[in-house]
Amino acid sequence: MLQKYIFVTYFIILSIHSTRADTSNTALDKSTSLKITILEKGSGRKLKRVEVSLGEDIFYSDKQGEVLLDRNKIKGAIKFYRAGYNSLSIEEKDYQDTEKINIFLYPSQPGGNLVTIFGEGSTEVSKKEISIEEAIEVAPRGDPVQIIKLLPGVQSNTFGPRVIVRGSEPSDSKYLIDNFDLPFVYHGVGGISVIPPKIIDEVDFSTGGFSSRYGEATGGIISIQTKKNIPDKASIDARINLPLYSSVFYEAPLNKNSAFSVSYRRSYIDFFVRRFLDEQKFLVIPTFTDAHLQYLYKKDSTSLKATTVYSRDTLELAFPGDGADEDGKIEFDIATEFFVSGLDVEKKISTDWKMRASPHIINTSVFNNFQNNYVKIWGPSFRTPFTFQKRLSRSEKIKFGLDFQYDYVKVDIKVPRIRRDSAFQDFEEGSLEKVQTTYEEQEYAVWSQIDHKIGSLILTPGLRAYYFSKIDSFGIDPRFTVVWGFSKSTEFKASVGKFSKSPSPQEIDPTFGNPNLNFENSYHYIGGWYEKWSQFWQSEVQLYFKSNKNVISSDKEVRYNNSSLLQSYGFEFFLRRLNVDRLFGWISYTLSKTEIKRGNSSWVPTRFDQTHVLNFVSFYRITGQWGLGFRLNYRTGERYTPIDYAVYNANLAKYQPRYKSEDENSKHLPDYNQIDFYTTYDFLFDNWKLNCRLGVEFISFTKPAYGIKYNYDYSKADFLTGLPPIPYIEIRGEL
Known part of the structure; x- marks a missing residue:
């Protein structure tokens, strides 16, 4: 109960700060303001809810990654923080001669607050739900569908496209993309999947005991x-x-x-x-x-x-x-x-x-x-x-x-x-x-x-x-x-x-x-x-x-x-x-x-x-x-x-x-x-x-x-x- 109270209180405080920032932004004269746009380094993606600290005052970037500050109240360094990114600080000399500036935050390694779910809570006993971010890092050639070959219950040969699930013939397993049947999911060269990694959101894999939704399969399901x-x-x-x-x-x-x-x-x-x-x-x-x-x-x-x-x-x-x-x-x-x-x-x-x-x-x-x-x-x-x-x-x-x-x-x-x-x-x-x-x-x-x-x-x-x-x-x-x-x-x-x-x-x-x-x-x-x-x-x-x-x-x-x-x-x-x-x-x-x-x-x-x-x-x-x-x-x-x-x-x-x-x-x-x-x-x-x-x-x-x-x-x-x-x-x- 105490944890819930702390969370609600923290959320209200953030909302008040965010509201103040938005209200002040709309009222500021652009000639006396500093417009900061915060983006992700490497992609240019605009980052919302970035904490911008100016002394004791805290502001948050909006949906466009922007925050508007009153230049008359800016003194000293401006600090930027968001979970999953390296913190950044800029000095007064970096922004004193401009009306707007772009800030790029570098992605950082995950902290303890980023948790990936892996099959937890599934009613299919042998189903694995695989994080694409993790699969890209560890799968052969960064191909997320190939992560299946590294899981329990799977035998595979070195070069071929076949995947043997718990001793079954490769043709005994079922392959799908968005509920569409695929004749096969791997190319014959290097076992590379036929689906480009950039469109994949998740890969579900079951080695047996799967849902009644699936027929025409006695081996496994790759979805x-x-x-x-x-x-x-x-x-x-x-x-x-x-x-x-x-x-x-x-x-x-x-x-x-x-x-x-x-x-x-x-x-x-x-x-x-x-x-x-x-x-x-x-x-x-x-x-x-x-x-x-x-x-x-x-x-x-x-x-x-x-x-x-x-x-x-x-x-x-x-x-x-x-x-x-x-x-x-x-x-x-x-x-x-x-x-x-x-x-x-x-x-x-x-x-x-x-x-x-x-x-x-x-x-x-x-x-x-x-x-x-x-x-x-x-x-x-x-x-x-x-x-x-x-x-x-x-x-x-x-x-x-x-x-x-x-x-x-x-x-x-x-x-x-x-x-x-x-x-x-x-x-x-x-x-x-x-x-x-x-x-x-x-x-x-x-x-x-x-x-x-x-x-x-x-x-x-x-x-x-x-x-x-x-x-x-x-x-x-x-x-x-x-x-x-x-x-x-x-x-x-x-x-x-x-x-x-x-x-x-x-x-x-x-x-x-x-x-x-x-x-x-x-x-x-x-x-x-x-x-x-x-x-x-x-x-x-x-x-x-x-x-x-x-x-x-x-x-x-x-x-x-x-x-x-x-x-x-x-x-x-x-x-x-x-x-x-x-x-x-x-x-x-x-x-x-x-x-x-x-x-x-x-x-x-x-x-x-x-x-x-x-x-x-x-x-x-x-x-x-x-x-x-x-x-x-x-x-x-x-x-x-x-x-x-x-x-x-x-x-x-x-x-x-x-x-x-x-x-x-x-x-x-x-x-x-x-x-x-x-x-x-x-x-x-x-x-x-x-x-x-x-x-x-x-x-x-x-x-x-x-x-x-x-x-x-x-x-x-x-x-x-x-x-x-x-x-x-x-x-x-x-x-």
Whole structure:
């Protein structure tokens, strides 16, 4: 009660001072006054509520960052103070010969009064809400979406875009931006996200036990939310990252209620490869491009975002071998692109009612060319999710929604058809088969969940019902979560639920798949403990068990079937120093096991099974402009199936490997470790800043292994190794 009284009293005093300042400002004669405009160094942003001290008198800057002082009453130094900025003092000689002056305050490192919330209070047991400011400092290459790879429950490889959540296939997770579905969220080069960092407001990540709002996912949820506020002024952000890419971003307000932003980014690794390595026998040439355009409208209780995102990844391979072209190389090209365009509308209908509608269209294209073979898959998908929320009482609210999705896919394939029962099955021996077909499907889903608070307990039962036309099947997924706030600093969370995913178009294709497939089902059982130890430290521990049934896999008789089982279980630990001082970061550790059982066979590890994953992340602010960062990643080596023996195929004049089913994924590569060091520095000018990020990646205690290579008859094996430590520099100008 005493704290509330002190706060109210302090607020009244500030209001009186502010009122006096405003009243005196309007009454002053401009010829005898000093107009001070206070701005942020490096951006030129006008700062309101800056404390301006003149002797015993205190004034505060208005919404335009301005304060007007009576020159006849000014004597001595004028001091400026605002939390989050370095204090500044100017002497009388600095302002005596002018009627107006601009003051620039330097940002400082956070103090103890700046606290970032990280997942606290969420009714989803495994959800993480990540501060973008913190993510930019510690994530690889300052890409906030890549922060996910440093959290518990995630396995990822070194170069690829895939993210494995608690042993699930990458395609089992769901990726969204403002409630719009994305086919993928990372580029193939460096795992860079397809979304420009400047439009991101927050990244929500859940490793399991997520809301009934989400369907078609058995792994995790990665949800990116873009900015909701209208910018104060136009700004441009240009980046040069060597050796990866360059980008440009621009945003500007159209009026007080609307704004727009646009960006473009392209890699240039292909330029260096073609310029300097074109004569090499083996070439790998990756490229990526992305762009976005967004219109934002916000007024009263309504906000609207019209967003378009485009992304394209290509990979060209050239290597020697049988069937090479006149240059002596076999070429293999892969191209994947998509664009997403839609409206995201949020409206507060009344005091108790809210609604959100996000109709959007996704067009995806995949093209693979290998000599005379090709695979072309393209087509649009239209989705219209609606979400409603009503507060029933102070302790209870209900959320429910509708979801309709229509998919239209064209497939054009010319590939060898392999006889699965052949002892000498080989890609080169199969007869070429050309297939052209179309795929159409409608999905209908309804869902609801209720958050009911009973004392310190929050109970959240949920239900999702769905129907898929292509397999003519209906399903229901019940889910339940409980959060117990044992104290102000301690929470216990538990969740159980069913999560389902329909077969892909390839899996139910009549020619290359099995049209009789059904849903894959995953059952999540999660328990966790969250503790906030102090204003600086918090921790979280989780245990989980996932049991997947009707898993789609292949055997020698049927290409795809629902006869497999998969289970994943583990322990996750997360210790975090909060972003409230010069030093912040965390330690995340995952101990897990993921196994699959195909038909009547025994349980064997999956290719995504990684026993240990450890991440240590830290960032230290030397000053408000200069910081040092460090990342350490250790993980168990990736799984692979050893070759039992090899047979000689006289038709192709080469040896072919043979495997034992019981040896599937029984071996793993040597354990992987990687250290990254980097430093960042902001060169601040009055209205713009230049940020430099300099570092070295892929420092390793041992030579990392990325795969296995064999000799011609598979009698000898060795590890594919690399890379050496790679230095990089990123220069970013922000105006």
